[in-house]
């Protein structure tokens with residue numbers, strides 16, 4: 001059976017999710033694709049940390065163990081921040097590897113360069129997990145673009161914020177205790193500031209902007225507000241008049257063709273499609289010229305939803321580009 005060799009950069013919530021799914025679904029992947037997928041190397045920062053026991057792969061803290069291994073076909077990236085992630089992925093592309101990333105902070109800024117570089121090297125870039133967790137919004141928008149035109153995208157793009165807003169409204173949690181539970185559940189970033197100040201949702205919106213409109217607005221022109229000033233009393237006041245707070249990221253092309261975008265909490269009523277989106281779920285509404293309006297809903301964060309999005313990218317690469325995957 002031909003084998004695809006993969007490396008995983010980062011073995012926290014997301015990296016471990018990728019590894020677990022690859023092990024749990026090994027037989028199914030083999031049957032459906034004709035390939036075994038073997039994890040050969042996992043990059044971590046601190047090799048001394050106690051971790052999940054793994055078989056057939058090594059933990060390493062040296063990226064050269066991965067970049068210098070000519071057998072590796074695909075590099076999954078689930079580390080934190082712009083660097084060294086961008087450099088590692090550029091180097092992986094240069095070596096001829098396909099890359100699959102969950103790192104939205106890095107991809108919002110460097111995604112366009114990575115996509116160009118990958119096209120030049122004839123390798124693929126999977127980035128489904130960068131935006132809306134397990135919701136297949138990247139594939140959906142990519143498919144729609146083939147014969148349609150995106151006019152507007154709006155949605156709840158941060159699972160932690162939505163989880164906090166729901167806990168405050170339904171169970172009377174304080175902001176702090178709801179955030180703490182989101183952290184324990186693996187939804188929040190290691191530093192959760194960007195989850196609650198709107199920056200994480202903003203970055204995801206910029207990734208969608210590049211995909212849907214082929215460009216991003218000037219970042220300084222986009223007002224970005226978080227939920228970090230809201231408390232359960234605010235949610236209660238809103239509920240009394242049948243309204244709910246939702247943290248909404250919104251981008252559209254105005255009548256002059258200029259991109260307009262906003263990110264922040266809005267009060268919405270029961271007739272709005274985002275009214276019933278609760279907990280860690282995300283929802284994305286896509287308005288197009290021909291289809292009209294489409295809403296996708298699903299888990300926006302967490303080990304398995306995010307891992308699942310990355311495995312979907314891998315399967316897509318295998319199915320679409322078997323010719324460029326040279327089996328070992």
Ligand code: NAP
Pocket residue numbers: 009010011012013014015043044045046047049077078079080081083084102103104105129130133186187188189190300301302303306
């Ligand atoms: P995490 O639990 O904090 O794990 C981060 C992992 O990256 C750790 O294993 C860490 O190593 C490793 N790492 C960090 N810096 C490194 C470096 N310079 N070199 C090598 N390894 C390094 O984070 P996570 O929640 O899995 O998130 C990973 C990425 O996915 C982030 O970019 C995040 O924004 C994104 N993401 C997360 C979610 C989610 O639900 N959590 C969803 C979508 C996207 P050690 O273990 O040695 O510390």
Ligand code: HSE
Pocket residue numbers: 104130131132133157158159160161187188189195200300301302
């Ligand atoms: N911290 C992010 C969130 C993870 O809560 O949405 C998914 O990108």
